[in-house]
Amino acid sequence: YTLEDATNAAMSVQEITDAAKPSVVEIKTESVSSDVWMQQYVTEGAGSGVIVTNDGYIVTNNHVIEGAGKIMVTLSDGSEYDAKLIGTDSMTDVAVIKIAAKGLTPATYGNSDQLAVGDLAVAIGNPLGELGGTVTAGIISALDRELVIDGQTMTLLQTDSSINPGNSGGGLFNDDGQLIGIVVAKSSGSDVEGLGFAIPINTAADVAQQLMDGGYVKGQPSTGMTYTESGGSADDFGMFFGGSSSVSVYIYSVDGKNAKKAGFKSGDLVYAVDGEVIGSFDDLSAIISKHKVGDKITYTIVRDGYTKDISFELEEKGAQ
Numbered sequence: 001y002t003l004e005d006a007t008n009a010a011m012s013v014q015e016i017t018d019a020a021k022p023s024v025v026e027i028k029t030e031s032v033s034s035d036v037w038m039q040q041y042v043t044e045g046a047g048s049g050v051i052v053t054n055d056g057y058i059v060t061n062n063h064v065i066e067g068a069g070k071i072m073v074t075l076s077d078g079s080e081y082d083a084k085l086i087g088t089d090s091m092t093d094v095a096v097i098k099i100a101a102k103g104l105t106p107a108t109y110g111n112s113d114q115l116a117v118g119d120l121a122v123a124i125g126n127p128l129g130e131l132g133g134t135v136t137a138g139i140i141s142a143l144d145r146e147l148v149i150d151g152q153t154m155t156l157l158q159t160d161s162s163i164n165p166g167n168s169g170g171g172l173f174n175d176d177g178q179l180i181g182i183v184v185a186k187s188s189g190s191d192v193e194g195l196g197f198a199i200p201i202n203t204a205a206d207v208a209q210q211l212m213d214g215g216y217v218k219g220q221p222s223t224g225m226t227y228t229e230s231g232g233s234a235d236d237f238g239m240f241f242g243g244s245s246s247v248s249v250y251i252y253s254v255d256g257k258n259a260k261k262a263g264f265k266s267g268d269l270v271y272a273v274d275g276e277v278i279g280s281f282d283d284l285s286a287i288i289s290k291h292k293v294g295d296k297i298t299y300t301i302v303r304d305g306y307t308k309d310i311s312f313e314l315e316e317k318g319a320q
Helices: 013-023 201-214 234-240 257-262 281-289
Strands: 024-034 040-051 057-060 070-074 080-089 094-099 120-125 134-149 152-159 171-173 179-184 196-200 225-231 247-254 269-273 296-303 306-313
Touching: 013 024, 013 040, 013 120, 013 134, 013 171, 024 057, 040 120, 040 179, 057 201, 070 094, 080 201, 094 201, 120 152, 120 179, 134 196, 152 179, 152 281, 179 201, 196 201, 225 281, 247 281, 257 306, 269 281
Parallel strands: none
Antiparallel strands: 024 040, 024 070, 040 057, 057 094, 070 080, 080 094, 120 134, 120 171, 134 152, 152 196, 171 179, 179 196, 225 247, 247 269, 269 296, 296 306
């Protein structure tokens, strides 16, 4: 990939919109969830994405498509496509999906390292999941903001461009019409104004390229398992073990060779990791992200009403 330098030939917001809007897509998802009684139901989600190649590769946020069984993309001209997942990275909240299309208009990567506070910032996305192609303009309010989102510490651009749920995965563009960030709307609250964030494109582009090349980002630790949350039922375990957790984290599938060899089973409740009680998937994710590939960790799981400690080595994410 190539990061283009700014040309200093400032464009108007209308010119930026004309150049960049065809590169931004609406994303709708469907996923199957389970309630506390393990009954399944379908939930829908919405977000945005940015086309980065003319043959259909699209960058979005991991949290937009996480757990989705079906991903649908709508282009700026109204045409609709089913998308397939290429790869995700929860640590940077970047994901890549692909549609079977040719001759698309990809965004031009800018260089987010060249940004300064006060630079023009134009956000294009699908706020509220219903208003595709919405354009808002503001400035870069701050650089290198460190925020914790879903248990991950992220270094983000801050902007006062209006950002709302559904903008996640959309584009933040500079006054050359270049893509300088992938919007993260999950950190915004309904009572907050003038406070939006985006993943710098220098980070997002590198992660996206690795996902397109190999489906994963090298060197990141993984437990080799997927998980599901159920609300409420952890209270019984929390009271029994002296805790007060309100969410249970269960192992949904065991895929990695180390996890399989250690003896984990689908349905195991993850009570603690290295002695730290797990109250949500965010807690679990935060612990794992602090480790390296090859580190040994110990899970305290609950199975058939009994607790059990299981130790195993973390694998490289995507390389199980």
